[in-house]
Amino acid sequence: MTTATPAAPTNQLGFTKQDYVGSKSTLCAGCGHDAITAQIINAAFESSIEGYRVTKYSGIGCSSKTPAYFINQGWGFNSVHGRMPSIATGASLANRNLINIGVSGDGDSMSIGMGQFVHAVRRNVPMIYIIEDNGVYGLTKGQFSATADKGSHLKNGAVNDLPPIDPCTLAIELGCGFVARCFSGNPKQLNAILKSAFAYQGMVVLDIISPCVTFNNHDASTRSYKHVKDHDFPLHDLGFIQYSEVEDVEIAAGTTEVVAFPDGSKVAIKAIHEGYDPTDRFGAMKAIHESMAKGEFLTGLLYINPTQPPLPDVLNLVDGPLSSLGESDLKPSPEVLDKIMKDLM
Amino acid sequence: MTATLATPMRPSGAKTRINDFSIQVATVNGSGSQTANTVLLRAIFQMGVLVSGKNLFPSNIAGLPTWFTIRASAKGYVARKASNEMLILMNPETAKEDIAKSDAHALVIYDEPLQLDKLREDLAYIPVPFQKLVTASCPEPKLHKLVKNMIYVGVAARLLSIDMEEVKKAITKQLKGKAKAIEINQAAAVAGYDWAMENIQDQDHIKVVRDDKTQGLIIVDGNEACALGALFAGVTVVGWYPITPASSLVETFIEYAEEYRKDPKTGKSNVAIVQMEDELASAGVVLSAGWAGARSMTSTAGPGVSLMSEFIGLGYYVEAPGVFFNVARTGPSTGLPTRTQQSDVELCAKCSHGDTQHINLYPGNMEECFQFAYDAFDLAERFQTPIFVVTDLDLGMQNWSSRPFAYPATPYDRGKVLDQKQLAEIKDWGRYKDVDGDGICYRSLPGTPGGKGSYFTRGSGHNEYAQYSEKPEDYLQVVDRLKRKYETAKTHVPTPVFRNLGSPKGVLAFGSSDPAVIEAQDLLAEGGLKTDYLRLRALPFTAEVDAFVQEKQVVYVVEQNRDGQMANLFRETYPEFATKFKSILHYNGHAIDAQGIVDQITAFEQQ
Ligand SMILES: Cc1ncc(C[n+]2csc(CCOP(=O)(O)OP(=O)(O)O)c2C)c(N)n1
Ligand code: SF4
Ligand SMILES: [Mg+2]
Numbered sequence: 043m044t045t046a047t048p049a050a051p052t053n054q055l056g057f058t059k060q061d062y063v064g065s066k067s068t069l070c071a072g073c074g075h076d077a078i079t080a081q082i083i084n085a086a087f088e089s090s091i092e093g094y095r096v097t098k099y100s101g102i103g104c105s106s107k108t109p110a111y112f113i114n115q116g117w118g119f120n121s122v123h124g125r126m127p128s129i130a131t132g133a134s135l136a137n138r139n140l141i142n143i144g145v146s147g148d149g150d151s152m153s154i155g156m157g158q159f160v161h162a163v164r165r166n167v168p169m170i171y172i173i174e175d176n177g178v179y180g181l182t183k184g185q186f187s188a189t190a191d192k193g194s195h196l197k198n199g200a201v202n203d204l205p206p207i208d209p210c211t212l213a214i215e216l217g218c219g220f221v222a223r224c225f226s227g228n229p230k231q232l233n234a235i236l237k238s239a240f241a242y243q244g245m246v247v248l249d250i251i252s253p254c255v256t257f258n259n260h261d262a263s264t265r266s267y268k269h270v271k272d273h274d275f276p277l278h279d280l281g282f283i284q285y286s287e288v289e290d291v292e293i294a295a296g297t298t299e300v301v302a303f304p305d306g307s308k309v310a311i312k313a314i315h316e317g318y319d320p321t322d323r324f325g326a327m328k329a330i331h332e333s334m335a336k337g338e339f340l341t342g343l344l345y346i347n348p349t350q351p352p353l354p355d356v357l358n359l360v361d362g363p364l365s366s367l368g369e370s371d372l373k374p375s376p377e378v379l380d381k382i383m384k385d386l387m
Numbered sequence: 388m389t390a391t392l393a394t395p396m397r398p399s400g401a402k403t404r405i406n407d408f409s410i411q412v413a414t415v416n417g418s419g420s421q422t423a424n425t426v427l428l429r430a431i432f433q434m435g436v437l438v439s440g441k442n443l444f445p446s447n448i449a450g451l452p453t454w455f456t457i458r459a460s461a462k463g464y465v466a467r468k469a470s471n472e473m474l475i476l477m478n479p480e481t482a483k484e485d486i487a488k489s490d491a492h493a494l495v496i497y498d499e500p501l502q503l504d505k506l507r508e509d510l511a512y513i514p515v516p517f518q519k520l521v522t523a524s525c526p527e528p529k530l531h532k533l534v535k536n537m538i539y540v541g542v543a544a545r546l547l548s549i550d551m552e553e554v555k556k557a558i559t560k561q562l563k564g565k566a567k568a569i570e571i572n573q574a575a576a577v578a579g580y581d582w583a584m585e586n587i588q589d590q591d592h593i594k595v596v597r598d599d600k601t602q603g604l605i606i607v608d609g610n611e612a613c614a615l616g617a618l619f620a621g622v623t624v625v626g627w628y629p630i631t632p633a634s635s636l637v638e639t640f641i642e643y644a645e646e647y648r649k650d651p652k653t654g655k656s657n658v659a660i661v662q663m664e665d666e667l668a669s670a671g672v673v674l675s676a677g678w679a680g681a682r683s684m685t686s687t688a689g690p691g692v693s694l695m696s697e698f699i700g701l702g703y704y705v706e707a708p709g710v711f712f713n714v715a716r717t718g719p720s721t722g723l724p725t726r727t728q729q730s731d732v733e734l735c736a737k738c739s740h741g742d743t744q745h746i747n748l749y750p751g752n753m754e755e756c757f758q759f760a761y762d763a764f765d766l767a768e769r770f771q772t773p774i775f776v777v778t779d780l781d782l783g784m785q786n787w788s789s790r791p792f793a794y795p796a797t798p799y800d801r802g803k804v805l806d807q808k809q810l811a812e813i814k815d816w817g818r819y820k821d822v823d824g825d826g827i828c829y830r831s832l833p834g835t836p837g838g839k840g841s842y843f844t845r846g847s848g849h850n851e852y853a854q855y856s857e858k859p860e861d862y863l864q865v866v867d868r869l870k871r872k873y874e875t876a877k878t879h880v881p882t883p884v885f886r887n888l889g890s891p892k893g894v895l896a897f898g899s900s901d902p903a904v905i906e907a908q909d910l911l912a913e914g915g916l917k918t919d920y921l922r923l924r925a926l927p928f929t930a931e932v933d934a935f936v937q938e939k940q941v942v943y944v945v946e947q948n949r950d951g952q953m954a955n956l957f958r959e960t961y962p963e964f965a966t967k968f969k970s971i972l973h974y975n976g977h978a979i980d981a982q983g984i985v986d987q988i989t990a991f992e993q994q
Binding site: 093095097117131161353354361364369378384 | 519530557603604605606607609615618619620624625643647650653655656658659660662663664665668669670671672673674675676677679680681682683695698701704789792794798805818831832833834835836837838841842843844845846847854855886928
């Protein structure tokens with residue numbers, strides 16, 4: 043007697059979750075980065091993302107290795123340390139139909155790559171920019187990064203004397219229209235935010251606290267699992283509603299705020315932290331600063347403004363991919379050259 | 388005071404130099420002299436005489452000395468000539484030194500209050516009351532400073548017997564459509580001309596006589612020529628960062644793109660041009676856009692290439708296409724940012740850490756700037772690698788006369804790119820598999836539907852399937868194939884150009900040295916030393932270059948840097964002939980001239 047194995051569930055495109063996985067991870071067991079990879083896979087599957095349109099960019103670091111571990115159907119580009127944003131910028135301009143995911147580390151983005159991070163945000167490059175934030179340089183074996191909290195210790199006892207740089211307030215300051223902080227240990231929240239991010243047209247900055255179990259998970263670290271769990275203050279319960287489902291979904295009134303995206307998708311935000319309005323830019327800044335002063339991590343959707351034109355629109359580019367334009371579209375005629383030559387005579 | 392031309396002592400029997408002289412104009416930068424100088428140059432050009440102009444300008448916006456030299460040559464020599472027959476001295480700061488450095492017998496036009504005429508007796512002085520003339524000819528005092536320069540154009544036109552109609556035409560051309568400015572400037576030029584007519588004795592030292600050598604020619608600079616090459620090559624993504632002398636390449640491209648890259652109906656653009664935050668980001672944009680299937684470029688100079696070098700190595704190793712224009716300037720470091728040099732030869736040949744080799748194109752004139760810019764995009768996509776087009780400030784920013792550019796007839800070569808259908812048919816595709824044996828693999832573009840062809844690009848070790856690997860055999864397979872790919876390029880890059888006078892002695896040069904080398908070759912031949920000249924146009928060295936090196940007893944490598952960088956590449960490539968290569972160098976920031984080459988080669992020959 044044989045029992046039929048139940049067919050794996052499929053999404054709207056008919057793909058199974060298996061279609062969104064990548065190669066096997068080679069990171070340390072328990073590394074926060076792997077938990078993020080798992081949620082990227084879930085969110086892409088659940089959001090029925092077309093894998094062939096996905097491009098995955100990264101710099102250098104443990105975190106930057108992870109694009110190899112999800113969505114094998116997409117194209118990956120693991121570049122050089124701190125330069126992922128420019129890689130994402132060029133490819134997203136070459137082909138505006140791509141779905142761009144960048145994965146970086148706190149070292150990759152807040153130190154060597156700070157300039158590129160800042161300018162990619164300022165340009166509103168259409169991409170999901172994930173910072174897997176562990177407060178250390180994992181791959182080079184545990185030096186402090188620029189997001190390490192003042193007073194936090196390295197494993198060897200060294201103390202960080204410098205204040206941290208916060209990617210979220212920085213991104214809000216730079217005009218980013220989708221800024222969130224999450225914790226790799228809170229899969230539900232991360233999943234909802236990633237799905238919302240997939241629906242967003244423009245730069246999404248996600249600072250995901252992601253403990254490094256090998257170099258920064260000890261008691262004196264402010265980026266250990268235990269410390270973050272104890273100090274995580276989720277702002278709200280998020281529900282993401284794909285545009286195609288909108289018709290069928292009822293959103294309870296009351297404490298729930300709804301932010302609509304241009305494509306018709308919606309995020310339903312049920313506040314936990316009283317009085318937090320994620321569409322209020324200055325309010326968001328204030329709340330983040332206040333929580334940081336108390337040593338807390340506010341997590342959730344910190345700021346959202348879905349109406350900002352992404353870079354290809356700012357540049358007023360043609361609708362289709364530039365990469366698919368050919369000689370007949372691009373090469374001026376002999377008459378044009380003739381006219382230019384006459385002008386130079 | 389009425390000036391009369393004091394006849395300078397001239398060598399007995401000296402003939403009038405017809406269409407064969409140099410003029411140096413000394414001004415203060417930011418004073419609008421560039422327009423006046425270009426008008427003078429154009430007026431001579433319109434008289435049918437071949438001219439070249441060299442602007443020696445400071446790295447400063449306003450207030451520092453600047454010199455412009457115009458050379459007219461009946462024989463068609465357009466290199467800088469070290470000696471000048473006419474000086475126009477408008478800058479009080481440098482006037483005395485300019486006089487001291489002047490060649491004997493020069494005609495010196497100067498601003499009267501400078502009182503230079505007592506400084507030397509072997510010069511002919513023409514003091515001009517510029518202030519008086521400008522006040523009389525131009526009603527608007529605030530324009531006096533700008534228009535003053537146009538007066539010397541009029542004076543010079545009179546002295547050189549340039550037709551005033553040509554001067555007026557040149558002004559109209561230069562100030563395109565600005566009616567008021569044209570009127571004021573023409574009036575100033577005429578005021579200078581009329582004043583000279585009345586007050587200056589004619590001279591028979593140097594003259595312009597109408598000729599037909601410029602019929603149908605254009606005047607252009609190399610940056611514009613490269614920008615046009617890129618326009619016709621269909622570049623669609625440009626990431627750049629301003630730097631002298633490379634900025635005007637992209638800036639000119641932007642102007643053309645406004646006109647020729649917009650959908651007339653929607654106003655939408657089919658090229659993305661982004662001024663990035665630095666050259667690192669520019670390089671990233673270029674390579675990733677190329678990786679994603681666009682034709683992409685940047686334009687920079689030495690400091691920018693230094694910053695880009697980590698990315699260039701990535702582009703080489705992951706095999707991403709992109710065109711990198713390097714308009715070289717005088718290094719090291721900030722160096723002399725507004726002066727010329729060919730000192731990035733080794734940098735561009737091997738840019739980045741590890742074993743890297745790059746295809747470099749070295750255009751030597753305006754037509755080649757255009758054509759090689761066009762070809763560079765084909766080569767980038769064919770070879771899936773960064774391509775350097777190396778010019779310099781002299782080519783890039785100076786005025787050159789040129790034949791009009793021929794329409795680039797060859798169709799675009801988009802290289803080995805697999806589409807959805809081809810991918811579906813291939814059983815065992817590997818991004819880095821050398822299927823054809825030429826070292827060039829087949830690539831796929833992100834976003835190709837059909838579920839096949841995706842791969843992971845990485846700057847770390849990889850195997851033929853683009854998978855991470857640290858295995859020695861996988862590593863060797865890739866880097867040895869890259870070397871084969873570079874070998875393949877030898878049959879695709881531009882071959883050298885020869886000017887052989889029939890000699891076992893070789894001269895080898897590249898880029899902007901060409902006019903000076905041609906002139907030097909003629910001067911040497913007049914003195915009894917014949918040479919064969921090979922003008923190199925690309926790296927890697929092609930078979931023609933191999934043959935030349937083998938055949939010649941000696942190869943004089945002419946280049947504009949201190950260390951003989953190209954000669955070093957030759958010694959490395961042809962170690963068995965290492966002693967054949969003798970360096971002929973010029974590297975003081977000024978454009979290279981023929982006499983310096985003649986002197987150095989002669990010195991070697993006398994050893
Ligand atoms: C130009 C350059 N400098 C230094 C390095 C060495 N390096 C590799 S990863 C890394 C830090 C990575 O830290 P982070 O981005 O936080 O990633 P994590 O490993 O913590 O995920 C450094 C300094 C490099 N690869 N390239
Ligand atoms: S070193 Fe840290 S960051 Fe790197 S894989 Fe291990 S746990 Fe993760
Ligand atoms: Mg880190």
